[in-house]
Amino acid sequence: MEPRDRSSYSVYQAGRGIEEVARELGRDPESFVVLSSNENALGASPAAVDAIRDHAAGVNRYPKSSQVDLVEAIAESWDLASEQVWLAPGGDGALDYLHRAMLDPGDDVLVPRPGFAYYAMSARYHHGDVATYSLSKADEFAQTADVVLDAYDGERVVFVISPHSPVGSEMPTSEVERLAEETDDETLVVVDEAYAEFSESESKRTLLGEREDVAILRTFSKAYGLAGLRLGYMMTPESWADVYARVNTPFSVNELACRAGLAALSDDEFVTETVETARWARDYLHEHLDAPTFESGGNFVLVDVSGAAPSGEGEENAGSAVADATQRRGVIVRDCSSFGLPDCIRITTGTREETERAVEVVNRVLAEVPEA
Structure with a gap:
């Protein structure tokens, strides 16, 4: 018996989780900053x-x-x-x-x-x-x-x-x-x-x-x-x-x-702190990333990394190249290829410390990856 043919259906591709990436790279999950799934940087209410x-x-x-x-x-x-x-x-x-x-x-x-x-x-x-x-x-x-x-x-x-x-x-x-x-x-x-x-x-x-x-x-x-x-x-x-x-x-x-x-x-106090933190981080990403960004009303920023060329085997576009390189350096961001934006990454707003680290790592990657 076979299920109905669903081969034409698309598959939802979630941002990579910290445990998954840590196991793959053989590292401590605590060493990563996860800014790939637009989760709340402050945790739960x-x-x-x-x-x-x-x-x-x-x-x-x-x-x-x-x-x-x-x-x-x-x-x-x-x-x-x-x-x-x-x-x-x-x-x-x-x-x-x-x-x-x-x-x-x-x-x-x-x-x-x-x-x-x-x-x-x-x-x-x-x-x-x-x-x-x-x-x-x-x-x-x-x-x-x-x-x-x-x-x-x-x-x-x-x-x-x-x-x-x-x-x-x-x-x-x-x-x-x-x-x-x-x-x-x-x-x-x-x-x-x-x-x-x-x-x-x-x-x-x-x-x-x-x-x-x-x-x-x-x-x-x-x-x-x-x-x-x-x-x-x-x-x-x-x-x-x-x-x-x-x-x-x-x-x-x-x-x-x-x-x-x-x-x-x-829990108004928590929501207020969440929103204020996200808006601060959003502004920080816009101001300090060494790549074009798009105005955002959410708790994330889309970044155009089309100036970076793929540098590893099997990498097909700039977004995956940058996302993979930042991941190896301990910051997990979202490769937007699954959204049809292969030259972009999306960075969730983190805490102040996480956001500053993400900017430092992404900028370092952009400086090291050869231009397209």
Whole structure:
């Protein structure tokens, strides 16, 4: 017996983990700085960690009341009805619920290139088809309604990432509104705001009070530091009140994630420190790297290393050459080849010490690698 042919499906390529790299190089994990996966440089919300400890003995129970409590807390924080919050195991889980609700076999989604691979993966899992629109490096990856509309052909769901990973650019609320206005009535515009806490722009949540064709994706992975618990949610139009219960899986978010999320929502001090640290590091990367960078609203910076030529056997582009060289020197950054940006690396904002070390190492690598 064989599974269905999935050879045409793309594979999500995560940033390399510290244990994986340390084993490969035969070194102590503590000797590395990991700035490849946009994780929180300060760790997890201390309030969330305390909540996990306090509730660990209760994991023999299904997360019934905790899910309800968390949904209500999120809804209150955004001034939404509880029915508008679709709690999920990570932002990717929320995408699955959305596609269950929105897609019939053969429906299309429109996704950015470069962009998060799971938009397309989830759509295909739910028997949808995928089209793409391109963000141009030559235009500083500018995100406008026109860029999307030039590729739009009546797709059922259109994805926008603001701030966009890996490039950092943002789409203003006015442009999202125009995009929704100029697409078909049966097209949903989804704005992925996974990195929005690090931006100085306001959330697109205001559009939910005005329209029924916009939804917003959020996560606890970044600003709250709960990536390992897999906790996210979708904010949806109020008219979708009964849909979530029909597409959700039973007790989809585990008890400890719910308890941690509840605690993290109130940990304003940690979020403030996280955002301030990320913004400082972002500015430091822009100012001190010896390579062109792109403006970013997230907790990362995209770096153009096209001036560096591959120097090792099997290396196909500048991004992989620089990423490999920095890794050997103890700093793990993201080679952006899998995003279709082979001449770029992405550096997550770290602590002050980590960020300064990353800049020192990357600049040293850029000085040593022969120019293309």
